[in-house]
Amino acid sequence: MKEIYLDNSATTPLCEGAIEAMGRAMRTYGNPSSLHTMGHEAQKLVDAAREGIGSALGVRMMKPGELIFTSCGTEANNLAIFGVAYAKARRVANKIVTTDSEHPSVEKSLRMLEADGFEVVRISTRGGVLNFEQLENALDEKVLLLTMMMVNNETGAAYDLSRVFRLAKERCPSAVTHCDAVQGFLKLRFSPTAIGADLVSISAHKIHGPKGVGALYVNREILKQKKLAPRLFGGGQEFGFRSGTENVIGIVGFGAAVRETGRGLDEKLQRMASLREYALLKLSALDVTLNVPIGDCAPHILNFTLPRIKSETMLHYLSGEGIYVSSGSACSSHSHAPSPTLLAFGLSPSDAENSIRVSLSEYNTEEEIDRFVECLKNGLGVLVRVRK
Numbered sequence: 001m002k003e004i005y006l007d008n009s010a011t012t013p014l015c016e017g018a019i020e021a022m023g024r025a026m027r028t029y030g031n032p033s034s035l036h037t038m039g040h041e042a043q044k045l046v047d048a049a050r051e052g053i054g055s056a057l058g059v060r061m062m063k064p065g066e067l068i069f070t071s072c073g074t075e076a077n078n079l080a081i082f083g084v085a086y087a088k089a090r091r092v093a094n095k096i097v098t099t100d101s102e103h104p105s106v107e108k109s110l111r112m113l114e115a116d117g118f119e120v121v122r123i124s125t126r127g128g129v130l131n132f133e134q135l136e137n138a139l140d141e142k143v144l145l146l147t148m149m150m151v152n153n154e155t156g157a158a159y160d161l162s163r164v165f166r167l168a169k170e171r172c173p174s175a176v177t178h179c180d181a182v183q184g185f186l187k188l189r190f191s192p193t194a195i196g197a198d199l200v201s202i203s204a205h206k207i208h209g210p211k212g213v214g215a216l217y218v219n220r221e222i223l224k225q226k227k228l229a230p231r232l233f234g235g236g237q238e239f240g241f242r243s244g245t246e247n248v249i250g251i252v253g254f255g256a257a258v259r260e261t262g263r264g265l266d267e268k269l270q271r272m273a274s275l276r277e278y279a280l281l282k283l284s285a286l287d288v289t290l291n292v293p294i295g296d297c298a299p300h301i302l303n304f305t306l307p308r309i310k311s312e313t314m315l316h317y318l319s320g321e322g323i324y325v326s327s328g329s330a331c332s333s334h335s336h337a338p339s340p341t342l343l344a345f346g347l348s349p350s351d352a353e354n355s356i357r358v359s360l361s362e363y364n365t366e367e368e369i370d371r372f373v374e375c376l377k378n379g380l381g382v383l384v385r386v387r388k
Contacts, residue, residue, distance in 0.1 A: 003322040004368045008206075009153050009183060009301055009359035010326055014253070015208035021256035022210065025249045032246050033237060042248050049255025056258045057200065057217055058191025065223045065239035068216045069251055073182040073203030074105035076216040077147075079231050079242065080178045080199045081109045084145045085118060087229040093174065095119040095142040099130065099159075101344040102149055106180055110147075118144075126346045128157030128293025135164065139171035146177050150184030150195075154341045154357055156301030157293035158188060165196035176227055182206055182214075186261050187269065187298050198222050204250065208361070209257030213250035216241075261362075268362040273299035275360055275369065282373040287380060291345060291355065300360040303342075305351045309383050314356060317379040323372050326357050 005013065025045055030038030032046050050069070054062045070076045085096070098110060100122040110120045121138040124131040130148075139146075146168045151158050165177040178199040184190065185202040192200050200217040204210055218241075222228055234243030261268075276299055280290060283304055291303040306314055311327035318325060327339075338352035347355065358372075 001322045004372055005324050006358045007324050007326045008361040011205045012208045012361055015257055015260045017256040017260035018209050018253040022249050022253040025252040045248055045252050046246055049251045052255045053258050056262050063220055066218055068238045068241045069246060070214045070216060070242055071212055073201050073214040076201035076214045077105040077180055078109055079216050080201060082231050083228040084176045085113055087227050093142050093144040096145045097121045097138045097143055098147050099123050099125050101125045101152055101341040103153060103180060106147060125344055128155050129295045130159050139168055141172055143172040143175040146175055149180040151298040153183045155291060155293055155303050155345055156298045158296040158298050162195040187300055192217055204254035204257055207257050207261045210250045210253040213247050213254050269299050272360050275364060276302055278366055279369045286377055303355055303357050306354045309354060311354055311356050313383060314379055318375060321375045323375055
């Protein structure tokens with residue numbers, strides 16, 4: 001029985017380019033901070049990966065500090081949020097604007113800042129659409145940081161961040177704009193400059209790279225004005241922003257994954273978008289409710305609600321058939337509460353608990369979707385009968 005992996009928003013399989021590059025990098029075991037030749041060789045690998053990833057972000061001739069390697073997207077988000085909040089002594093500007101459906105690494109960080117006296121305003125994303133009236137009302141001279149995801153990791157809703165950040169720069173010019181692009185990097189065409197983002201978080205394992213490595217892009221003006229403070233202290237690696245010996249092997253794998261995934265990207269994105277539409281068409285014939293965002297969507301994520309069946313029950317059934325999907329964010333999979341993201345989308349608590357996410361990669365096929373839908377159909381019949 002061939003396994004079918006449809007949980008690519010949780011993590012992706014390593015591409016061959018990353019596997020090969022990481023294998024070679026394992027032989028370059030020097031510490032990048034060491035002054036001898038072996039250290040220099042390791043540092044060259046890190047620098048080459050940094051340049052390649054920066055290029056994929058549309059950033060040429062990067063200055064020191066413009067791309068900071070981290071251990072994951074979560075750490076990149078934490079560095080962005082806490083790094084901006086605590087960059088200077090507390091001042092009048094202590095408001096942070098975000099949405100009501102952010103990734104837990106953002107939402108839980110903001111709750112900690114709320115407990116420390118910061119004001120956090122959450123903009124509605126009901127139906128997968130950002131409420132611009134609420135946003136306009138929230139933006140004023142008190143805003144310190146505007147942090148929003150590019151693509152929702154559970155619904156696939158894609159937000160018009162260029163409009164959001166442009167409005168922010170008009171209303172509160174000194175505010176810092178942060179984009180969590182973990183689900184958007186190499187899934188949508190963008191550059192930090194084009195969307196007006198001062199900070200951008202990305203992750204390797206969402207684009208066929210290794211787990212354990214992410215990055216934060218930092219605009220040169222943020223560096224110049226010292227609007228970002230470190231959160232890890234020690235040897236001063238990563239230009240002083242992220243102390244700790246660099247994960248050279250992971251960073252090399254990140255760079256290789258960016259190269260391989262970015263090759264022929266437009267064609268890959270079109271193929272994923274077509275496959276998503278194909279899956280939605282097939283699913284529409286079943287007794288499920290499609291949770292399709294009203295506005296723009298990413299090409300690789302779709303969500304639907306089962307009739308009177310817990311998503312966890314269906315996940316186990318499909319897993320027994322060798323088909324792997326999810327009930328939402330893998331980072332919150334151990335929580336027994338309904339997904340806050342799906343509640344914000346407009347689902348009831350029971351519907352949120354009965355919802356499944358399918359997330360695609362460039363390697364998935366129509367034949368795999370056909371088998372998934374057929375097994376889902378069988379599961380609906382079996383599991384509904386069991387409940388009765």
